[in-house]
Amino acid sequence: MARTVLLTLGRMPKCLDLARGFHALGRRVVVAEPFAWHLCRASRAVAKSVRVPAPARDAPGYRAALGEVIAAEGVDLVVPVSEELLYVAALRDTLPEGVALHSPPQATVLELHDKLRFAQKIRALGLPAPETHSADSAAARALAARTPVVLKPRNSCAGLGVSFHGAGALPDGAFPGGALSSDMVVQERKDGRVLSSFSLVAAGRVRVTSVYRGVVMSGTVAVCFERLEAQAAIERFVEEFSAKTGYSGFLSFDFVEAADGSVTAIECNPRVTSGIHFLEAADVARAIADPGGDDPVRFRPERLMQQFYPCLIEAEAALFTRKEPGLKWRALRSARDVTWDRADPLVFPTMTFTSYPILVPAIFKGKSMAETATEDLAWREELPMDTPEPA
Template identity: 25%
Template sequence: MNTNKTILITGARAPAALHLCRLFHSTGHTVIIADSTPYPLSKASTSTDYFYEIPSPKWNTKESIDALLSIIQRHHVDVLIPTCEEIFYIARYKEIFSPFCHVFVDDFHKLSLLHNKWGFIQLTANLGWRVPATYKINNEHAIKTMIHEAPATTPFVLKPIFSRFSDKVEFITKEAAIKENIVDKSNYIIQEFIPGTQHCSYSIAQSGNVLAHSTYKTEFTAGLGATIAFKPIDHAKIEQFVEHMVKELDFSGQIAFDFIVTENGDAIPIECNPRATSGLHLFDEEIVSAFLNAKIDQPLTPKVNAECAIRLAMLVYGLPYVKSKQKRKRWLQVLRSYPDIMYSRTDRKPYFYQFFSMYKLWRESVKHKRTMLEQTTHDIAWDGEPL
């Protein structure tokens, strides 16, 4: 009996998608990739059998969905796996794809609730977990009360309800919060700032059960939010939270959370990304079984030495760490010793192609006057618009 599958992976621009392509290819499956950018990383990989450039899910939603359906029917795709924010568009029109293949996403209403930073905080608090004091910007009275009751040295966090990579997140002092007319920032929330270190989790779940899980500490980032170096750690409270949330939602698919871990070890959830994140890089071929609905008795976890980094990003965003006496030594250590996510002895082209891909990304960002991080998701981001 032939157990090999045909896998369609969207969001081929993401390093996580490249990693998935390599894992599925190495385990004998046919790999098809699709993206609305013409220069995604995985395009250069020998682990992919076909690449399709599709219309933008954000700006040409119907055409994008139609293109994916055509690919699925043409190649008799068995599993569709989104990796980036195109997941929201695919989830919204999941019923179109489901008769032809397994769509590795949960229902749209669950994903939209988790993606909404205000909705996620409310859900988490209702489940009994500690969260930062959080208010919508339109709740002016509650915000003023929170600010005035806080100590003078307490900072606050302003963030859009829909965002990614900590894009447009602002840390403001109490004095600035009092003076600034933050009510004008529509679709924002304001949170109390909780001192601690950021940790992230990535998990795969099926019908409320965690099939695979990784936790890692954020040391180095692209901008404020996107982690670019990874080393697995154990954190019981984070694992407990993930299991609880997945069970309560009866969740299926990929799901990731951000936490602030305080000095006493308490893990406070602050955001959710209901999609693939770089925590996927910490797994090897065994995680393929979690995507194929295989029987898994105990959640899969990364090997102890499964550390890795995106070295180009470490260099591009390395200046603040080089300038810091406290962080320079650690930055150099990670840069030298962590294996590069892009490089593979059996699949070398993406390592070189990434420079071209980043150059094209930079050109587009300059042309449209966006940051490079904004440009990476401009055509696939979903910010709560009706679908």
């Protein structure tokens, strides 16, 4: 097992879960983070935080800085957490001997992150996916004319740039000659309940799958979420996908569940999502450090979890918008905060300060917290392109 673990992000609660999990195993945890202050910096689980360039602004400098941290700190396990994974995965072939990277190859990560290529891959595997086309194609025009659709960037994160349109209502700019045509997809809009999954997978073997739904949303991102049991259709999907691809790493999907219980995968996130909060942190860390092991990854007793401050903002806003104020205030009162731990008490009360790089742009520039948390991590390099669809 690893002695020093490098987490390549520290600003999000899911990073905190990983830090606490590895610390519980007796591992030394180092965090590399573009922000000078971040959530994990206040945690007792973190031995050292190192500031590095933001990958979306200086990808070569970011990778070089990670290499320096790995060498200086004696790191032997690197664990990417969120969107920075797209950059970190490129280090696989350059890491020193004896240093493990918990990530699929970069080509796999980019394929799953690309909304068009993911849909094409799922269909090729014989698994259910909505009809999806490049926005600059004749097939996209035909799809949008006959059915409600979702318009989204091929390379989006945190639900940014997603819009919903009725049949025949898609803006002309999404098609050839329009400003949106270069990197957008048009996807068939499915009706039903939106569910999400988070899994740990090793060489095609699923160690655990956590299925959950958003209870309180900030835009399209859940800030209060509930774990669900007996989701056999989703668990079968994850098992089949993992076995057919031999996947290893974090694996997360968004699904739409129809009235008959069938599910359709609408997006894939090859990274950590909020489903990790329902798992015992030390078990997750053990499964990462020993991917061939058989120790169980247990669920925590809590079924309803929240990110307190974003949830509070949504509850306060509901007093003025009148959008489900009762539900949001009930969730705020009853859900367990994902950061609170009496053995690591400074994280929760210092969140307003340590999260100021996210909060300040959100408050003064009118951006969502999801956007400010990921804009310096989002993929900016060229995506591998598939064969274009006929225009």
